[in-house]
Amino acid sequence: MFAAQDFLLPLPRRGLGLDPRTKILLLAAVSLVAVALDQGRALLGLFSLAASSLLWIRPPWRRLSGLMLLLALGTFGTMVSQALFYNAYPRTAWVILADPAKSWLGRATGGIALYREGLAYGAVQSLRLSAMLAAGLAVCWTTDPRDLLSALHRLRIPEGLCFMTITAVRFLPLVLSEAASVWASQRLRGVQPFRYGPISLLFSAVRMLRPVFANCVRRATVLAASVQSRAYDPARPRTSLQELRLRRVDWAVGLSATLATLLLLVTKALYLLYLNEIFYSSRLRPLYTFVREVL
Numbered sequence: 001m002f003a004a005q006d007f008l009l010p011l012p013r014r015g016l017g018l019d020p021r022t023k024i025l026l027l028a029a030v031s032l033v034a035v036a037l038d039q040g041r042a043l044l045g046l047f048s049l050a051a052s053s054l055l056w057i058r059p060p061w062r063r064l065s066g067l068m069l070l071l072a073l074g075t076f077g078t079m080v081s082q083a084l085f086y087n088a089y090p091r092t093a094w095v096i097l098a099d100p101a102k103s104w105l106g107r108a109t110g111g112i113a114l115y116r117e118g119l120a121y122g123a124v125q126s127l128r129l130s131a132m133l134a135a136g137l138a139v140c141w142t143t144d145p146r147d148l149l150s151a152l153h154r155l156r157i158p159e160g161l162c163f164m165t166i167t168a169v170r171f172l173p174l175v176l177s178e179a180a181s182v183w184a185s186q187r188l189r190g191v192q193p194f195r196y197g198p199i200s201l202l203f204s205a206v207r208m209l210r211p212v213f214a215n216c217v218r219r220a221t222v223l224a225a226s227v228q229s230r231a232y233d234p235a236r237p238r239t240s241l242q243e244l245r246l247r248r249v250d251w252a253v254g255l256s257a258t259l260a261t262l263l264l265l266v267t268k269a270l271y272l273l274y275l276n277e278i279f280y281s282s283r284l285r286p287l288y289t290f291v292r293e294v295l
Contacts, residue, residue, distance in 0.1 A: 020151030022250040023139045029261040030135040034128040036268045042295050043127035050134040057141055067137060074129045079122035086118025094119065145169050150244055167223070178215045182208050267291055 018026075030050055037043050054067070083094070093113040139148075145166055152162040186208070246254075271291040273279040 017249070018253065019244055019246050019250045020143050020147045021155055021244065021246070022254050023143060024148075024151055024155065025254050026257050027135050027139050029257045031132055032261055033264060034131050036264055037128075037295055039293075039295060040124040040127070043124060043131065047127045047131040047134065050131045050138070053138040054134060054141075057138060059141060063141070067134070070133060071130050074133065075123065075126040078126035078129065079119050080114070082122030082125060083114040083116075083118035084112065086115045086121060088117065088121075091115040091117045140169065147244070154244055171219070171223075174219060175212065175216060178212050179208065182211045264295070268295060271295075 030046065033046055034043070037046060054064075059067075092115060094116045095114040096112075143151075148169065149162060149166050152165060153159075157165075267287060268291060270279070270284060271288055274284070274288055
């Protein structure tokens with residue numbers, strides 16, 4: 001099992017050799033492309049591209065196992081939720097959870113079932129989350145929080161947003177550590193979450209929320225008092241002790257990612273204009289076909 005307390009901390013001497021501003025730009029490009037793409041093959045290609053950066057970083061096995069666990073949970077949750085609420089047609093009931101003819105819950109809700117088409121749709125949509133998760137972890141594992149803060153300042157991001165971003169990066173490992181400690185303490189007290197199947201696992205997870213939430217509130221209160229005691233004011237100008245310089249490789253990667261993302265967004269916008277009967281050009285028919293079948 002991976003160590004929760006250091007899962008989001010940067011790896012020593014395993015950076016991509018890029019400026020933090022370039023990494024932020026690449027992360028934004030991955031997010032925009034993930035939202036713009038619809039086809040499963042295109043999303044799978046985006047996820048493969050984001051995951052290839054992790055292979056370049058070569059993180060230890062514990063972190064890879066944690067990443068695979070997060071990807072599996074995200075994929076499972078997306079598939080189940082889409083299978084439950086899938087309302088397009090045709091749809092085929094794979095598992096009927098509440099039959100209207102046999103239970104009061106089925107009669108009250110009109111029937112609850114897992115649909116095969118919803119499972120497939122959820123699997124495709126989970127690739128969006130997987131791609132952004134892989135890209136985000138690649139940035140966290142290769143960037144020191146101080147460098148990330150300097151990059152956000154150089155990008156003219158508002159001070160309040162910079163503070164919240166760095167606080168989240170610093171705070172999430174503590175939350176994971178608290179959850180791991182609560183889980184270990186429950187196991188030492190004899191709690192067996194897998195004994196009675198998914199129901200007992202669900203109740204064990206609910207019992208974990210109270211101490212984890214209480215510890216998060218306590219840490220947030222201490223942080224707020226510390227910030228207030230130091231007279232932190234986001235409106236005041238800040239000084240940066242970290243000097244960042246863009247190299248040629250940063251310019252090349254940044255411009256390439258920006259142009260590719262803009263080209264994809266313009267292409268998708270033209271297709272949406274055609275689809276909504278706002279603008280159509282016969283010269284763009286190959287482009288419409290490409291977007292419909294590939295993107």
